[in-house]
Amino acid sequence: MIRASYRLLTTGSMIANMESTLWHDVAVSAQEITEGLLVSGVLAFIAVRVLRAAAGLRLRVSWLFVFGNTLPIVVAIMLMPWLGVNHWLRAVIVGAVSFLPFAQSLWGLRDQAVVSRILLALDNALPYAFVGMLFGELWAATAGLGFFLVVARALGNRTEALATSLITLGLMLSVSFTLRFVIRRLCRSEIEKLAAVTEMH
């Protein structure tokens, strides 16, 4: 499987008509994840702003929990007639799946500086964004890691399918590792202060 992963990234796939390397698919998926996280980030920011403003009116925020990560997927799929079958639909699916963890982190860290809030929220939402990307590309795509995975599996090439999932996981790990590295560099003192405050409580 590791050999297959290496081959997919250097010489290309063994599947007929899909012989090119996987880098183009990596770029397509990365673009969808970035756009999706942007969508969920903007929505989460608006939601948190509204909720903070509404706190004075004693409005409860618990209803947001009902959405979970499951229902936004259905809502995103329902937008298909308006968005069309393109990368924006997949970005909206990614955004829908990662919205709740993003909003939770922004709400939970609402008293922190904006940079650390966004970075920590991104890190928490990242795995969900990858789940959304895989689901979105299963639904409607012509390129991307999720699309290649579906094609490889459907054509019975399980080794390349599993190798692609390994590459996807590797991508997720590297992005998360980089994010955490940046968070530690930029917000070390803030994190230590916050951890100490939460421990006192």
Next chain:
Amino acid sequence: MEQSTVPQPAIDRVGPWLIILAVLAGILALTWDFLVSVLTVLFDPVFLSGFALTMLQAAVASTVGGGIGVGIAELALKSKRCTQSTIRFLRLGMWLPFFVAWAAPIWWIRWGEVLQAPLWAERILRVVIAISPNVIFAGCYYHLSARYILQLNQRSALSVIASSILLQAVLFSFLAQVFLYRDGWQWFPYPGHAWMARPVATILLVGGFLLLLQRITGNDFEKTAEMTSIATVRQLRDSNWITFLAAGILWFLCFAFWDRFYVFLRDFFAIAPFGW
């Protein structure tokens, strides 16, 4: 101050209500066909049984997988180093089984015919087997987070862990339905008349279920958000090179396990995408 004794004309009170009623009647008239379609879907026994099976799959996977995960977490809690390393590994490692299952989804079980298991049991088992590893990892992670990072007592931790595990299981069981084709719950839009009726009915059913879950466990958005954020911050503070290396070893062990048992799993579960 003298109060006015002149009675207000009745039309002043009734007027706004009449306008609201007229607007509602207009909306109802415009969406009548759609409402009927949604109600038809909601009372469709096939659709309802699909929903019930999906929730049952999530519940069985949560009970079995969650139980095993919590058991493993209790063992890990005996050592501080082990706990910190496991938490660091599981933060992203709990998604590993999902990626494996996504690449090799289970459409039917090879030994189902041999055992002559009833169709409903086979339908439940297919998804439970596919999502259980994920739920085990998630259960272990949430238990360690609640007990070690958040220092919750057994009772408080129980509701947090149970709702987190169940939410995760519902998500994966929901996504897995797409791979089951005609045997799965067809919640997605259908081409044809009123094709939005199914997703709307799905939102009503799953939303109702999640609302019930929230009422039972008492975990709302605010509480979960606070706990997730505290756990993230403390995790970041506690991470060091030792936990990094230990988490790396756990990743390696998982990949070795995957590599060793891949052939066995492939032979155990047949994959037949176009076989139905």
